[in-house]
Amino acid sequence: MPMHSKPPTRRKVTLADIAAGCDVSRATVSLVLRGSPLVNKRTRAKVEAELKRQGYVYNRAAANLRRRTSSSIALVINDLGNPFFAEFAAGVDEALGSASYVTLLGNTGESPERQQAVLSSLIEHGPAGIILSPAEGSDDARVIAAVGRHTPLLVFNRSLGEASADDAPWDTLVLDNERGTHLATEHLIALGHKRIAFFGGHRDSSSCRQRRQGYLDAMKAANLAVAPGWLVESAPTRLEAARQAGALFNRDPAPTAAVCYNDAVALGLMLGLTSRGRRPGEDFAIVGFDDIAESSVSVPPLTTIAVDPRDRGRQAAELVLARIGHPDMEATHTTAPVRLVVRDSSCRPASP
């Protein structure tokens, strides 16, 4: 067995090294690398052997420079620690990976300042596109200033600044919040509930407004009244929701069911009800929103609206890729579907 003594290379192996090593030109090696049919079987084999022998690794940056292309896409996330966005990121990365793009990650931690910094740092690496899940309080003008007009931009989940998403000059992907709570409310109505509350969330958050609207629409469509005490605000955390649970029963008639702003709030409400001696899923019905991991293992398991963040990630990736393929198409505005997942927390009303 012959000794394949590699030279003790300190520098990285380049096309030129391979070319020299098997007596062909750099151009030929390049063709081999890209699987061109132009190159002869024999030379291809010879070159491939040499590539392996020297442990060549492709320098995509140099290639991209020459070809004026890019093989990366920037993903800017407002809160990667939040499992919803982490799943979203995983979905994006998965879809980008199978299209042989690479993900340039940036986490802003909900800070518009950091978002500016992250965007202008990422843009210098020349991504083919940008997926942005904006920090709360982003300013669209500043974002555009950082991103420039040449790099395709997809905004996920929230609208940038004041603008409504539907006429933004960039692509958008948002959740169908209204339809979600509409479905949830219809589900409770179908079970026989007539007195249904909307629980949790802050009035000024845009997603909360939309979710509340879906609930109101469904109630109206079923000719059901909404008593003033049935709209309960609360910070979107479990603890705060548990504290507010009592507010549902301050006035008669009390509701027999609640559509919640999200799962965290719904789980908190279950806690609050339990500590007041009520049994969620038996004498009070609850529907959440998001379908976080925990919801399927709570007691009782939570009926909720699933938004499938990983699918949304894949979808976002595909939208950017499509836009990269057709830079001059008009901006698209996509609303992602949501679905009702029925579990045990949504029971029929106790017969009076």
Added chain:
Amino acid sequence: MPMHSKPPTRRKVTLADIAAGCDVSRATVSLVLRGSPLVNKRTRAKVEAELKRQGYVYNRAAANLRRRTSSSIALVINDLGNPFFAEFAAGVDEALGSASYVTLLGNTGESPERQQAVLSSLIEHGPAGIILSPAEGSDDARVIAAVGRHTPLLVFNRSLGEASADDAPWDTLVLDNERGTHLATEHLIALGHKRIAFFGGHRDSSSCRQRRQGYLDAMKAANLAVAPGWLVESAPTRLEAARQAGALFNRDPAPTAAVCYNDAVALGLMLGLTSRGRRPGEDFAIVGFDDIAESSVSVPPLTTIAVDPRDRGRQAAELVLARIGHPDMEATHTTAPVRLVVRDSSCRPASP
């Protein structure tokens, strides 16, 4: 006010455009960009105005090619959907960002095959270093084959393949699992418990072995016996743990407390106990491991071992950066601290 009519550039603005636009050489513009003291105040101002006017964005790829440097670091994660690793990733990105590196993300979904693909794709972008949280069942030889010997590698959390982490030729960062359960066990002992179980996890997982060992050591150090029925295996999920809860009480004497493999298992155990009429935190003490978000809001709040994944991410980033600064240093092997977080689930033993 003069009209600053930008030419309708289709192509990206380059150094040459700026140079032409204000009648200096490309070299001078380059010096301005990098804030060199060599360039005269007046020309600097002139150039900077032109940069703004044309909306120049720096092309870091081209610069890196010429300078033979890199400003990115690859981060390969086994399961980004898991909040622990998502937090870790956020920590990495944060620390890399403030060192003006950019994060190249890759998620492997625990698949060694995908891990190979992801590594060889990322390596082509020439990262200055790689942080790898390996997929279960990774093969160190294949990983090294993909990464090559020139790019600094930091392996987080698990050892690659068979090798023990302590003599690997790459840098490692692992959690102090043993010390964690040691602390947990000591805490229970200090509260007065003598019959303490170790609950959950699989025998063959390396982290479980370490955590169990810490428990055994602490018991031995306190001269406490470990009855055979006190080591209960279970898949590391809430559901499975709830099912196994009964196993603790099959034989006399039954334990009065348990150190759990992780928080998921601990939360499941609490569920299982509750449905058997026992009250965790009142007549049975429980300590978890990980300090996931949920643990602080469970009922009762869970005493646990915090591992601070975001800090671990920052630490990992700093370790790679240090290694990039000193490529020829010997491999370092770091064990990250963990800390005991006391909440309500760890009570004194009921006086007999």
Added chain:
DNA sequence: GGCCTTGTTTAGATCGTTACAAGTATGCTT
């Protein structure tokens, strides 16, 4: 005037790859 200094600017080569146009064989016609 010649020569050195200091401060500023620049031409030209270079990083590792690809595009382009042009080159060299080889075999097949006629």
Added chain:
DNA sequence: AAGCATACTTGTAACGATCTAAACAAGGCC
């Protein structure tokens, strides 16, 4: 033997930045 298509192969100039060494200008000194 010339002509010509076919099948490869390659030299050279980019891509957009940086580096090096050299050039230039203005002033001071002898």
